[in-house]
Amino acid sequence: MMRTRPLKVALLGCGVVGSEVARIMTTHADDLTARIGAPVELAGVAVRRPDRVREGIDPALVTTDATALVKRGDIDVVVEVIGGIEPARTLITTAFEHGASVVSANKALLAQDGAALHAAADEHGKDLYYEAAVAGAIPLIRPLRESLAGDKINRVMGIVNGTTNFILDKMDSTGAGYQEALDEATALGYAEADPTADVEGFDAAAKAAILAGIAFHTRVRLDDVYREGMTEVTAADFASAKEMGCTIKLLAICERAADGASVTARVHPAMIPLSHPLASVRGAYNAVFVESDAAGQLMFYGPGAGGSPTASAVLGDLVAVCRNRLSDATGPGESAYAALPVSPMGDVVTRYHISLDVADKPGVLAQVATVFAEHGVSIDTVRQQGKDGEASLVVVTHRASDAALTGTVEALRKLDTVRGVASIMRVEGE
Numbered sequence: 001m002m003r004t005r006p007l008k009v010a011l012l013g014c015g016v017v018g019s020e021v022a023r024i025m026t027t028h029a030d031d032l033t034a035r036i037g038a039p040v041e042l043a044g045v046a047v048r049r050p051d052r053v054r055e056g057i058d059p060a061l062v063t064t065d066a067t068a069l070v071k072r073g074d075i076d077v078v079v080e081v082i083g084g085i086e087p088a089r090t091l092i093t094t095a096f097e098h099g100a101s102v103v104s105a106n107k108a109l110l111a112q113d114g115a116a117l118h119a120a121a122d123e124h125g126k127d128l129y130y131e132a133a134v135a136g137a138i139p140l141i142r143p144l145r146e147s148l149a150g151d152k153i154n155r156v157m158g159i160v161n162g163t164t165n166f167i168l169d170k171m172d173s174t175g176a177g178y179q180e181a182l183d184e185a186t187a188l189g190y191a192e193a194d195p196t197a198d199v200e201g202f203d204a205a206a207k208a209a210i211l212a213g214i215a216f217h218t219r220v221r222l223d224d225v226y227r228e229g230m231t232e233v234t235a236a237d238f239a240s241a242k243e244m245g246c247t248i249k250l251l252a253i254c255e256r257a258a259d260g261a262s263v264t265a266r267v268h269p270a271m272i273p274l275s276h277p278l279a280s281v282r283g284a285y286n287a288v289f290v291e292s293d294a295a296g297q298l299m300f301y302g303p304g305a306g307g308s309p310t311a312s313a314v315l316g317d318l319v320a321v322c323r324n325r326l327s328d329a330t331g332p333g334e335s336a337y338a339a340l341p342v343s344p345m346g347d348v349v350t351r352y353h354i355s356l357d358v359a360d361k362p363g364v365l366a367q368v369a370t371v372f373a374e375h376g377v378s379i380d381t382v383r384q385q386g387k388d389g390e391a392s393l394v395v396v397t398h399r400a401s402d403a404a405l406t407g408t409v410e411a412l413r414k415l416d417t418v419r420g421v422a423s424i425m426r427v428e429g430e
């Protein structure tokens with residue numbers, strides 16, 4: 001049954017993502033009408049700089065008063081793509097209060113205040129959808145929230161930040177410098193307004209918090225996620241990785257503990273075997289592995305950043321929310337019933353690659369091996385090579401807890417024969 005009265009959409013932000021959302025809404029108008037069951041029209045576009053020309057957008061729709069737009073009372077769906085915490089948070093809750101549902105791409109806000117925003121949506125009987133917030137164009141939120149709702153998810157691991165994957169890929173494959181690769185990613189529209197969010201791991205950590213919350217039916221906030229960025233990754237690290245038959249990726253890893261009684265969420269650079277599918281993820285692409293009891297291992301892959309890919313996810317949510325509005329229904333809200341504790345990073349068990357600068361003299365290797373043994377960390381391989389009268393000692397461990405590894409490294413630093421700890425990197429994907 002086709003409705004003729006259009007559903008009204010308010011677009012907040014017309015930047016990299018918002019401008020693509022507006023473009024697709026226009027170019028795909030007929031298809032959207034057929035798929036939704038009613039026309040959908042842009043009722044207003046909130047911007048910061050009204051003087052800029054926005055191709056394909058009626059200037060009469062452009063306003064700098066986003067608050068007045070969300071308060072109109074006749075808006076069906078607010079699409080929030082301005083980013084940041086405020087005024088986005090207030091605009092979203094105001095939208096719910098004035099009868100609108102919300103589609104957002106704002107992972108920073110959802111990781112920080114997702115529970116409160118879901119509560120506001122529930123209070124007003126409205127939808128809050130955010131497929132675009134994690135892994136760009138890749139359908140991941142809805143499969144986790146809906147398709148796998150009958151399964152028990154145990155692990156979500158992968159590359160969820162396009163900017164850093166673009167940089168690491170450039171550094172590894174072309175020898176490009178860090179800043180050069182970051183500048184290119186920014187020019188291509190991949191990076192956050194402040195790229196520190198990308199390179200210091202905050203963006204990936206926000207996404208990890210969102211993924212863990214949905215996968216484990218537990219509230220996980222940004223502060224619960226262990227976070228390391230990729231700014232310390234060096235050409236020497238890539239060389240070490242190559243010697244191991246690995247490359248380096250910034251990974252988000254969310255896991256249910258073996259006893260199922262707790263969960264962990266972490267973001268950090270890691271060595272990945274070249275034989276692992278994640279090793280071949282290029283540019284700003286993302287790839288995420290999901291492991292669950294019944295489905296086994298699933299892989300999701302696609303563009304993780306960029307205006308058009310992200311707009312694809314926003315439009316998918318817009319169609320779903322519009323359909324819900326027409327049938328006076330809402331989709332699934334927050335599910336946090338399991339309320340599992342989030343364990344600290346020290347409880348995480350994985351493998352480690354440690355590079356030490358040591359004195360090249362008898363007994364050093366035995367000393368180092370004893371420290372590992374004293375902390376219960378089993379050594380898998382050791383490689384030593386002379387370096388200017390000293391030596392470089394590379395140790396790869398078997399699986400050990402992060403707490404045991406931290407204690408080992410602290411003890412190694414105290415040895416007179418250890419000149420320094422050149423690098424520590426986790427080894428994943430084996």
Ligand SMILES: NC(=O)C1=CN([C@@H]2O[C@H](COP(=O)(O)OP(=O)(O)OC[C@H]3O[C@@H](n4cnc5c(N)ncnc54)[C@H](O)[C@@H]3O)[C@@H](O)[C@H]2O)C=CC1
Nearest residue numbers: 013014015016017046047048081082083105106305306310
């Ligand atoms: N760029 C990407 O590849 C992706 C971005 N996102 C998220 O989408 C959101 C938007 O990102 P981008 O489009 O890349 O950022 P952007 O900076 O290109 O666009 C944001 C726009 O919002 C405008 N704006 C800021 N405050 C405003 C206000 N109070 N009222 C009206 N307009 C305002 C800015 O002037 C800017 O034009 C962010 O939350 C980001 O994390 C999510 C996935 C991918």
Ligand SMILES: N[C@@H](CC=O)C(=O)O
Nearest residue numbers: 161162163190191192
């Ligand atoms: N800056 C983000 C944009 C998409 O979420 C990224 O690089 O992944």
Ligand code: NA
Nearest residue numbers: 131134136138
């Ligand atoms: Na997505």
